[in-house]
Amino acid sequence: MIQPITVNDQQIYTDFDQLGARAEVAFQEVRTTAYLAQRLDELGVSYQRFPQMTGLIATLNPGQPVTIGLRTDIDALKQVYQGKTQVLHSCGHNAHMAIVLAVVTYFAAHPDDLPGTLKVIFQPAEETVTGAEKVIQSGLLGPLDVLYGLHVCPDSEVGDHQAEAILPDIATRTYWVTITGKTAHAGRPWLGANVIDAFSTLNERFKQIQLATDSPYSVTTTMFQAGESSNIVPDKGTFAVDLRARTNDLMDQLQDQAFQAIRAVSTGDIQVTLDGNDLSPAAIPDDQAIATMGQAITAVLGADGLVAPVPTQGGDDFHFYAYDGLAKRSTMLGLGCGLTPGLHVPGMTFDPDYTGLSLGSKSGN
Structure with missing residues (x-):
């Protein structure tokens, strides 16, 4: 007893x-x-x-x-x-x-x-x-x-x-990410690859992730930084993404879809690289x-x-x-x-x- x-x-x-x-x-x-x-x-x-x-x-x-x-x-x-x-x-x-x-x-x-x-x-x-x-x-x-x-x-x-x-x-993950592109004059943006545009596309893909579950989950961009001058297309940016899911299995599924979104944006002069991936299991x-x-x-x-x-x-x-x-x-x-x-x-x-x-x-x- x-x-x-x-x-x-x-x-x-x-x-x-x-x-x-x-x-x-x-x-x-x-x-x-x-x-x-x-x-x-x-x-x-x-x-x-x-x-x-x-x-x-x-x-x-x-x-x-x-x-x-x-x-x-x-x-x-x-x-x-x-x-x-x-x-x-x-x-x-x-x-x-x-x-x-x-x-x-x-x-x-x-x-x-x-x-x-x-x-x-x-x-x-x-x-x-x-x-x-x-x-x-x-x-x-x-x-x-x-x-x-x-x-x-x-x-x-x-x-x-x-x-x-x-x-x-719950299970949580934090991605620390770098996105690189191609710099150009802001007056000739077609000559560059703007990391802000790429980030915006990726962020929208994150928002569209759907899992077959009634349990709560989320993918949230929590940090973003790019550019130093107002008249230059930035060629480098960094951001952080917070992932949360009720179970470890759901986190695995969430990560798979997040990686798919990253790969879809990594084309041409735009490259997205994962600098860190911190996990806290459920x-x-x-x-x-x-x-x-x-x-x-x-x-x-x-x-x-x-x-x-x-x-x-x-x-x-x-x-x-x-x-x-x-x-x-x-x-x-x-x-x-x-x-x-x-x-x-x-x-x-x-x-x-x-x-x-x-x-x-x-x-x-």
């Missing part, structure tokens, strides 16, 4: 504040990593730093036949707030870290309560959806029987004192992991605290661990905490008293 664990509330608040004061962007979480290492040293928990990037992996109760993973993201966002550029934890990652540190603190003091080896991943660069793959490529983690994660949720999705046993993130539901998470939620918040998963248009690279086969099973807790007005909004607030849901279990994984 699932049994809630007792944690030090004051230490959670201290960690939350200290990590908030150290907010750093992807792969630059140096002070954050140092603080996490300091806290693990205080707890006597062994850990490994990644050799060529920020973040670390802590290990408790090593050598057991079952390996349980617990992951938290550690990066923040650079944003303009109150008239100046700042780095802020407007996605709540400092709350995630504080909660996970509380879980580590408990099991460091009560190792007999652990049903296996616990690997705690303090992962960099979630906001750029590149950190999880870097962790996997490091080779430090190894296979996991089950992996748990967590994320605070907007009040519009999950109410306070409630939680969902799986955060049903959640891969696992009944056993979801059931265990649901039991934990009910044990702490009661039957009314467990709510059905709420569709979201957000993504998270947490799902790479299952997508790449490193985690046999996984699920992510969606935690309601009175969060308003929304994630990634500078100045967003939530009630930290609602984030005390821990993932302790004395009955297995």
Whole structure:
């Protein structure tokens, strides 16, 4: 039977504040990593730093036949707030870290309560959806029987004192693209190949993509830049495209059609080249992991605290661990905490008293 664990509330608040004061962007979480290492040293928990990037992996109760993973993201966002550029934890990652540190603190003091080896991943660069793959490529983690994660949720999705046993993130892709053409005088445009015209054609093709599904999906151009002078046909432009789909299969179909559109425009003096292709897979539901998470939620918040998963248009690279086969099973807790007005909004607030849901279990994984 699932049994809630007792944690030090004051230490959670201290960690939350200290990590908030150290907010750093992807792969630059140096002070954050140092603080996490300091806290693990205080707890006597062994850990490994990644050799060529920020973040670390802590290990408790090593050598057991079952390996349980617990992951938290550690990066923040650079944003303009109150008239100046700042780095802020407007996605709540400092709350995630504080909660996970509380879980580590408990099991460091009560190792007999652990049903296996616990690997705690303090992962960099979630906001750029590149950190999880870097962790996997490091080779430090190894296979996991089950992996748990967590994320605070907007009040519009999950109410306070409630939680969902799986955060049903969608699949997202970002294309970073260069389009090249042929320059010419603006008075003789027929002598050139205007990348703006080509981009306009491609953007319209993106809008015409249709998939045979009732599930939501989208292809959205989010950045475009071309030209330096008002009287010259530009021969180079760059743009970014955001793709979103409910499932990984739908994302594959969406990408196929996006590539077809790119190939159709790449003719003559116009060439479109892909500079980057960043993927964040959709959640891969696992009944056993979801059931265990649901039991934990009910044990702490009661039957009314467990709510059905709420569709979201957000993504998270947490799902790479299952997508790449490193985690046999996984699920992510969606935690309601009175969060308003929304994630990634500078100045967003939530009630930290609602984030005390821990993932302790004395009955297995």
